[in-house]
Amino acid sequence: APLPPGPKPIPFLGNVLDLTPKELWLPASQWAKQYGSIVYVHVLGYGIVFLNTAEAAVELLDKRGSIYSDKPSLIMCGEMCGCKNMVAFTPYGEQSKRQRKLMHKAFGLPVIPTYYPLLQTETHSFLRRLVAEPAEYMKHIRRYSGGLTLSVVYGYEAVSNDDEFLGLAEECVGILANRIASGGGIWPVDVFPFLQHIPTWMPGAGFKRNAIKWRRKMEEFVNRPYEFVKNCMKSGEYKRSFCSNLLEDEGIKAVDDFEFDLKWSANSMYSASIDTTLTTVSHFILAMMLHPEAQRKAQEELDRVVGTERLPTFADRASLPYVESVFKESLRWAVPVPLSLPHRLMEDDMYNGMFIPKGTLIFGNIWTMLRDETLFPDPEAFRPERFMEEVSPEMERKRNPQNYVFGFGRRECPGLHLVDSSIWLLMVSMLSTLNISKAVDEHGRIVEPVVKFENPIFRTPSLFKCDMRPRSQKALSLIKQSEIHTA
């Protein structure tokens, strides 16, 4: 049977020249238009498949999940830098299933309301930092998502921007995203495994010396916050968290390798939440700045439902349909992880008469799915109204961006329910208290945002100038008073 179609490879090297290190989703979406729901390329004989429709992604990644849920085994990232135990890199098998079970226990839908008070506290602290230093909004979003994850996962409260655990986490997430996994995480040693045996002192062995250094940092990042929880529990003074809840669960504790799994799952959630949250919230700010009419409509709804005497809460959610549509459209428009994370096919397989060889890397092309004109007419436009239209339940499911942006099948994002609450509250709180608009320079001219996307995995916009200020004196005092109420 033929391989799926795709751009013509060159001899031996394959499609190496077609694969761009930045915004690979753009050529991938052109291939989707040209070749259809499934596209095949290869690099030096290693196959890569892009699944361009929800039907193909659900059929393969979900229904045939037992063979489509493995992860590529990367020597540099996984073995040498020790990341193979992070959930996003764990091979499909007993360990990945145990880790996901732990995360499901902590972040499954029924548990999320128990985090509401914490989400509220962190959101209000974020608003206070934002009004004090609006130009530093990216720093504040990072601090928010880092602080939230430290509290939820370890019961640890970061007290300042210079907090030692926040610093350690920032450093490690930076090493992982910008050093270890840059260029898709494939190093020469992954293609020529014998390189791992060359002595560290040899010229050209810099990658080995770096790997030793980075591995030590990663281990510190895994162990130190975990030891913090255990010490607090010993002393009897601790906040409930993912780790403490599971450490108190006698049934789960009895499972083999429990502590190892717990430590690495906790750490993985930290790494997985920072860039994704930063990307989503930055896109929301960008959208509000570029579409003042959508912002105004959302604010009118908020003023009608919540009023101006208090901040919004989760109890308001069902009465805010337009705000809900802004939330959905922000996720669709942003596509924070446009090609999802790669899965590895464990056995030869056939799809619609085409052959997909064992070992092929499979990318869910979420970008193309969420730019599908039949589901989202004028897909580049930011138009929350599209989600206000009356459609059949089947169509509603097909058009819900939350069914795409978190990936598919057995490796689907375990943080999705938390994100649904945390980012919703963050957006609604910003809308209710702040006006977001384009910045004005010292000559009074409007500064048009210029945005680039440099990260190969996350569609994070580069820092852009914008103006964020309280909607009124009342809004400012609500933000300031939130500290007193939280305390």
Ligand code: HEM
């Ligand atoms: C807007 C925010 C987020 C988005 C868009 C997002 C999206 C994704 C996507 C697309 C994947 C890959 C799924 C696949 O392989 O098919 C993923 C994996 C993952 N996410 Fe998220 N995520 C977000 C936030 C979070 C948060 C807050 C957490 C933790 C609390 C988290 C934890 C994880 C983990 C641990 C994995 C690896 C799962 C595995 O390989 O089994 N994510 N996420």
